[in-house]
Amino acid sequence: MQKHTYHTGFTTNFEHIKAENSHTQKFTILYTHGFCSDPWGRKPEEVKKWCAKNNVSFFRYELAGHGSDISRFEEADINTWKAQILEIIDECIEGDIVVVGSSLGGWLSLLAAIHRKHRIKGLVGLAAAPDFTAEHIKYATPEQIQEMEKFGKITYAGQGIEFVVTKRLIESGTDNLILDKDTIPVCCKVALVQGMKDTSVDWKKALKIAELLETQDVVVKLLKNANHRLNEDDDIAEILSVLDGFLL
Numbered sequence: 001m002q003k004h005t006y007h008t009g010f011t012t013n014f015e016h017i018k019a020e021n022s023h024t025q026k027f028t029i030l031y032t033h034g035f036c037s038d039p040w041g042r043k044p045e046e047v048k049k050w051c052a053k054n055n056v057s058f059f060r061y062e063l064a065g066h067g068s069d070i071s072r073f074e075e076a077d078i079n080t081w082k083a084q085i086l087e088i089i090d091e092c093i094e095g096d097i098v099v100v101g102s103s104l105g106g107w108l109s110l111l112a113a114i115h116r117k118h119r120i121k122g123l124v125g126l127a128a129a130p131d132f133t134a135e136h137i138k139y140a141t142p143e144q145i146q147e148m149e150k151f152g153k154i155t156y157a158g159q160g161i162e163f164v165v166t167k168r169l170i171e172s173g174t175d176n177l178i179l180d181k182d183t184i185p186v187c188c189k190v191a192l193v194q195g196m197k198d199t200s201v202d203w204k205k206a207l208k209i210a211e212l213l214e215t216q217d218v219v220v221k222l223l224k225n226a227n228h229r230l231n232e233d234d235d236i237a238e239i240l241s242v243l244d245g246f247l248l
Contacts, residue, residue, distance in 0.1 A: 003068075004092070006084050010064035010072060015039075016092065017048070019057045025248055027096040027121055028057035030112075032085060034103030034129075036163050038067040043126065043229075046236045047100060050243055059093055063104075074153065074164055077172035078107075078133065085112050089119050098122035098246050103129045103201065103228065110178060110209075113186040122246045125192045126239065127228050128209060129201045131180070133173025136165060179208060189217040191242040195226030195235070219245070 005011040019025065029051050033039040039060040051058040062068060064084055065076035085108050089097060097119050101109030106128025113120040137145075144154045153166040178184050190213055194206035203222055210218045221242065226235045 001068075004061070006064065006087055008064065008080050008083055010069055010076065010080065010084070012062035012064060012069045013067060014059065014061035014088075014092075015048075017051070017058045019051070019055045021055055025054060025056045027098050027246075028059055028093050029243075030085075030088065030093065030097050030099045030109075031058070031060040032099065032101040032105030032108050033060075033063065033066070034105055034127075035132075036066070037102070038062060040067070042231050043102060043236070043239065046240065047243070050240050054247060056247075057093075059088065061088065074166050077166070077169045078176045079172045081108055082111050082115075082176060085109075086115060089116050096121040098124065100124040100126065100243075101128060102126040102230070104132070106130065107132070107176075107178075110184065110186060111176060113188055114178070114184070117185075117187060120186075120188050122189045123186065123191070124239075124242055124246075125190070125194075125206070125209065126230050127194055127198055127201045128192060128206065130205075130209065131173070131177050132201070133165075133170050134177060134180075137170050179205075179212065181212070183214050184209065184212045185214050187215050189246065190215055191219045191221070191245065193221045193223065193230065193235075193239055193242060195223045195228060195230055197224075197226060198228040200228040 001013045031044050064080050065073035099109035106125035107130040148154050153164050192206045194203045196203045206220050210220050
Protein backbone atom coordinates (compact mmCIF):
# COMPACT_ATOMS: atom_id res chain seq x y z
CA MET A 1 0.00 0.00 0.00
CA GLN A 2 1.35 3.43 -0.93
CA LYS A 3 1.43 6.30 1.58
CA HIS A 4 1.34 10.05 1.04
CA THR A 5 2.10 12.82 3.53
CA TYR A 6 0.03 15.92 2.82
CA HIS A 7 0.96 19.54 3.39
CA THR A 8 -1.32 19.43 6.45
CA GLY A 9 1.02 16.86 8.02
CA PHE A 10 -1.36 13.90 7.85
CA THR A 11 -0.15 10.66 6.25
CA THR A 12 -2.63 8.17 4.78
CA ASN A 13 -2.74 5.25 2.37
CA PHE A 14 -3.78 5.61 -1.25
CA GLU A 15 -3.98 3.63 -4.48
CA HIS A 16 -3.37 5.09 -7.93
CA ILE A 17 -3.85 2.88 -10.97
CA LYS A 18 -3.07 4.49 -14.30
CA ALA A 19 -4.83 3.15 -17.38
CA GLU A 20 -2.54 1.42 -19.86
CA ASN A 21 -3.93 3.41 -22.78
CA SER A 22 -4.93 6.89 -21.65
CA HIS A 23 -5.85 7.83 -25.22
CA THR A 24 -9.14 5.91 -24.93
CA GLN A 25 -10.60 7.57 -21.83
CA LYS A 26 -8.79 10.78 -20.98
CA PHE A 27 -9.82 11.18 -17.36
CA THR A 28 -9.20 9.74 -13.91
CA ILE A 29 -11.84 8.63 -11.42
CA LEU A 30 -11.05 10.16 -8.01
CA TYR A 31 -12.96 8.29 -5.30
CA THR A 32 -13.52 9.90 -1.88
CA HIS A 33 -15.10 7.90 0.94
CA GLY A 34 -17.46 8.90 3.72
CA PHE A 35 -17.26 9.98 7.35
CA CYS A 36 -15.95 7.24 9.68
CA SER A 37 -15.50 4.98 6.66
CA ASP A 38 -12.64 4.04 4.31
CA PRO A 39 -11.94 3.60 0.58
CA TRP A 40 -11.49 -0.18 0.66
CA GLY A 41 -15.11 -1.40 0.81
CA ARG A 42 -17.40 -2.82 -1.84
CA LYS A 43 -18.41 0.45 -3.57
CA PRO A 44 -14.87 1.61 -4.33
CA GLU A 45 -13.85 -1.94 -5.26
CA GLU A 46 -16.65 -2.10 -7.82
CA VAL A 47 -15.70 1.34 -9.15
CA LYS A 48 -12.10 0.14 -9.44
CA LYS A 49 -13.25 -2.90 -11.45
CA TRP A 50 -15.32 -0.65 -13.69
CA CYS A 51 -12.24 1.51 -14.31
CA ALA A 52 -10.15 -1.51 -15.24
CA LYS A 53 -12.85 -2.77 -17.59
CA ASN A 54 -13.18 0.60 -19.32
CA ASN A 55 -9.50 1.57 -19.36
CA VAL A 56 -9.98 4.50 -16.96
CA SER A 57 -7.35 5.61 -14.44
CA PHE A 58 -8.39 5.29 -10.78
CA PHE A 59 -7.33 7.04 -7.56
CA ARG A 60 -8.65 6.35 -4.05
CA TYR A 61 -7.29 7.48 -0.72
CA GLU A 62 -7.94 7.55 3.01
CA LEU A 63 -9.18 10.79 4.45
CA ALA A 64 -6.97 12.24 7.19
CA GLY A 65 -7.82 10.67 10.54
CA HIS A 66 -9.36 7.60 8.90
CA GLY A 67 -8.16 4.08 8.16
CA SER A 68 -4.41 3.79 8.83
CA ASP A 69 -4.52 7.32 10.33
CA ILE A 70 -7.45 6.71 12.69
CA SER A 71 -5.43 7.73 15.79
CA ARG A 72 -5.54 11.35 14.55
CA PHE A 73 -9.27 11.41 13.81
CA GLU A 74 -10.05 14.23 16.25
CA GLU A 75 -7.36 16.45 14.68
CA ALA A 76 -9.02 16.45 11.25
CA ASP A 77 -11.94 18.52 10.00
CA ILE A 78 -13.68 19.69 6.82
CA ASN A 79 -10.90 22.15 6.01
CA THR A 80 -8.31 19.39 6.42
CA TRP A 81 -10.19 17.11 4.04
CA LYS A 82 -10.84 19.89 1.54
CA ALA A 83 -7.13 20.72 1.47
CA GLN A 84 -6.41 17.02 1.01
CA ILE A 85 -8.60 16.51 -2.06
CA LEU A 86 -7.36 19.76 -3.63
CA GLU A 87 -3.74 18.71 -3.08
CA ILE A 88 -4.43 15.36 -4.77
CA ILE A 89 -5.97 17.16 -7.74
CA ASP A 90 -3.09 19.65 -7.95
CA GLU A 91 -0.13 17.34 -7.33
CA CYS A 92 -1.05 13.66 -7.71
CA ILE A 93 -3.28 13.35 -10.78
CA GLU A 94 -2.68 14.59 -14.32
CA GLY A 95 -5.41 15.65 -16.73
CA ASP A 96 -9.17 15.68 -16.39
CA ILE A 97 -10.93 14.19 -13.37
CA VAL A 98 -14.36 12.77 -12.59
CA VAL A 99 -14.86 12.93 -8.83
CA VAL A 100 -16.92 10.19 -7.17
CA GLY A 101 -17.83 10.92 -3.56
CA SER A 102 -19.75 8.94 -0.97
CA SER A 103 -21.59 10.87 1.79
CA LEU A 104 -18.95 13.25 3.23
CA GLY A 105 -16.98 12.43 0.07
CA GLY A 106 -19.86 13.86 -1.93
CA TRP A 107 -19.53 17.17 -0.06
CA LEU A 108 -15.78 17.20 -0.67
CA SER A 109 -16.33 16.37 -4.34
CA LEU A 110 -18.66 19.35 -4.68
CA LEU A 111 -16.08 21.59 -2.99
CA ALA A 112 -13.42 20.26 -5.37
CA ALA A 113 -15.64 20.99 -8.37
CA ILE A 114 -16.18 24.53 -7.08
CA HIS A 115 -12.50 25.25 -6.46
CA ARG A 116 -10.97 23.34 -9.39
CA LYS A 117 -13.42 24.01 -12.20
CA HIS A 118 -10.76 23.61 -14.90
CA ARG A 119 -9.85 20.09 -13.74
CA ILE A 120 -13.16 18.52 -12.74
CA LYS A 121 -15.10 17.34 -15.80
CA GLY A 122 -17.73 15.30 -13.97
CA LEU A 123 -19.11 14.52 -10.52
CA VAL A 124 -20.94 11.52 -9.08
CA GLY A 125 -22.48 11.95 -5.64
CA LEU A 126 -23.38 8.75 -3.76
CA ALA A 127 -25.71 9.75 -0.92
CA ALA A 128 -23.88 13.07 -1.02
CA ALA A 129 -24.00 14.84 2.35
CA PRO A 130 -23.00 18.50 2.01
CA ASP A 131 -23.54 20.63 5.13
CA PHE A 132 -24.16 17.59 7.35
CA THR A 133 -22.31 19.28 10.22
CA ALA A 134 -24.87 22.10 10.38
CA GLU A 135 -27.71 19.60 10.44
CA HIS A 136 -25.99 17.54 13.11
CA ILE A 137 -25.58 20.41 15.56
CA LYS A 138 -29.12 21.63 14.81
CA TYR A 139 -30.52 18.40 16.27
CA ALA A 140 -28.06 18.04 19.14
CA THR A 141 -29.63 17.95 22.60
CA PRO A 142 -28.85 20.62 25.20
CA GLU A 143 -26.81 18.00 27.08
CA GLN A 144 -24.77 17.27 23.96
CA ILE A 145 -24.18 20.97 23.33
CA GLN A 146 -22.98 21.31 26.91
CA GLU A 147 -20.68 18.32 26.43
CA MET A 148 -19.18 19.89 23.31
CA GLU A 149 -18.60 23.23 25.03
CA LYS A 150 -16.92 21.52 27.97
CA PHE A 151 -14.85 18.86 26.19
CA GLY A 152 -14.70 20.15 22.61
CA LYS A 153 -16.50 17.09 21.30
CA ILE A 154 -19.53 14.84 21.53
CA THR A 155 -18.93 11.10 21.88
CA TYR A 156 -21.55 8.72 20.56
CA ALA A 157 -21.50 5.09 21.62
CA GLY A 158 -23.83 2.17 21.04
CA GLN A 159 -24.16 -1.24 19.41
CA GLY A 160 -20.43 -1.88 19.77
CA ILE A 161 -19.27 1.25 17.94
CA GLU A 162 -18.12 4.68 19.02
CA PHE A 163 -17.50 7.84 17.06
CA VAL A 164 -16.77 11.45 17.88
CA VAL A 165 -18.01 14.77 16.51
CA THR A 166 -15.60 17.54 17.44
CA LYS A 167 -16.24 21.25 17.85
CA ARG A 168 -13.59 21.95 15.21
CA LEU A 169 -15.46 19.69 12.78
CA ILE A 170 -18.67 21.67 13.29
CA GLU A 171 -16.90 25.03 12.98
CA SER A 172 -14.97 24.01 9.87
CA GLY A 173 -18.22 22.75 8.37
CA THR A 174 -19.66 26.24 8.79
CA ASP A 175 -16.75 27.57 6.73
CA ASN A 176 -17.72 25.27 3.84
CA LEU A 177 -21.53 25.32 3.70
CA ILE A 178 -22.93 25.25 0.17
CA LEU A 179 -26.65 24.60 0.50
CA ASP A 180 -27.27 27.98 2.13
CA LYS A 181 -26.23 29.79 -1.07
CA ASP A 182 -28.43 30.82 -4.00
CA THR A 183 -26.46 28.56 -6.34
CA ILE A 184 -23.73 25.93 -6.20
CA PRO A 185 -21.15 27.10 -8.79
CA VAL A 186 -20.47 23.72 -10.35
CA CYS A 187 -20.55 23.69 -14.14
CA CYS A 188 -19.63 20.09 -15.03
CA LYS A 189 -21.86 17.07 -15.63
CA VAL A 190 -23.31 15.76 -12.36
CA ALA A 191 -25.07 12.53 -11.38
CA LEU A 192 -26.55 11.99 -7.90
CA VAL A 193 -27.48 8.51 -6.63
CA GLN A 194 -29.58 8.48 -3.47
CA GLY A 195 -31.39 5.79 -1.52
CA MET A 196 -34.88 6.64 -0.31
CA LYS A 197 -34.44 4.43 2.80
CA ASP A 198 -31.31 6.33 3.81
CA THR A 199 -31.61 7.22 7.51
CA SER A 200 -28.44 9.34 7.46
CA VAL A 201 -29.18 11.59 4.47
CA ASP A 202 -32.73 12.63 3.59
CA TRP A 203 -33.34 11.70 -0.05
CA LYS A 204 -34.76 15.16 -0.63
CA LYS A 205 -31.24 16.55 -0.19
CA ALA A 206 -30.31 15.15 -3.61
CA LEU A 207 -33.13 17.18 -5.14
CA LYS A 208 -31.96 20.28 -3.26
CA ILE A 209 -28.43 19.86 -4.57
CA ALA A 210 -29.71 19.38 -8.12
CA GLU A 211 -31.88 22.47 -7.83
CA LEU A 212 -28.98 24.67 -6.69
CA LEU A 213 -26.33 23.42 -9.11
CA GLU A 214 -25.36 25.93 -11.77
CA THR A 215 -24.97 23.21 -14.39
CA GLN A 216 -28.01 22.10 -16.35
CA ASP A 217 -26.48 18.66 -16.98
CA VAL A 218 -27.76 16.93 -13.84
CA VAL A 219 -29.24 13.47 -13.31
CA VAL A 220 -30.77 12.33 -10.00
CA LYS A 221 -31.37 8.63 -9.40
CA LEU A 222 -33.61 7.84 -6.44
CA LEU A 223 -33.41 4.19 -5.40
CA LYS A 224 -36.58 3.38 -3.51
CA ASN A 225 -35.25 0.41 -1.52
CA ALA A 226 -31.66 1.55 -0.98
CA ASN A 227 -30.11 2.73 2.28
CA HIS A 228 -27.13 5.00 2.97
CA ARG A 229 -24.50 2.40 2.17
CA LEU A 230 -25.63 1.81 -1.43
CA ASN A 231 -23.89 -1.55 -1.22
CA GLU A 232 -26.46 -4.01 -2.54
CA ASP A 233 -26.24 -5.58 -6.00
CA ASP A 234 -28.96 -3.35 -7.47
CA ASP A 235 -27.36 -0.25 -5.95
CA ILE A 236 -23.96 -1.11 -7.42
CA ALA A 237 -25.55 -1.75 -10.82
CA GLU A 238 -27.12 1.74 -10.75
CA ILE A 239 -23.80 3.35 -9.76
CA LEU A 240 -21.93 1.62 -12.58
CA SER A 241 -24.68 2.57 -15.03
CA VAL A 242 -24.22 6.21 -14.01
CA LEU A 243 -20.47 5.91 -14.56
CA ASP A 244 -21.12 4.57 -18.06
CA GLY A 245 -22.62 7.95 -18.87
CA PHE A 246 -19.21 9.60 -18.43
CA LEU A 247 -17.43 7.46 -21.02
CA LEU A 248 -16.34 9.20 -24.20
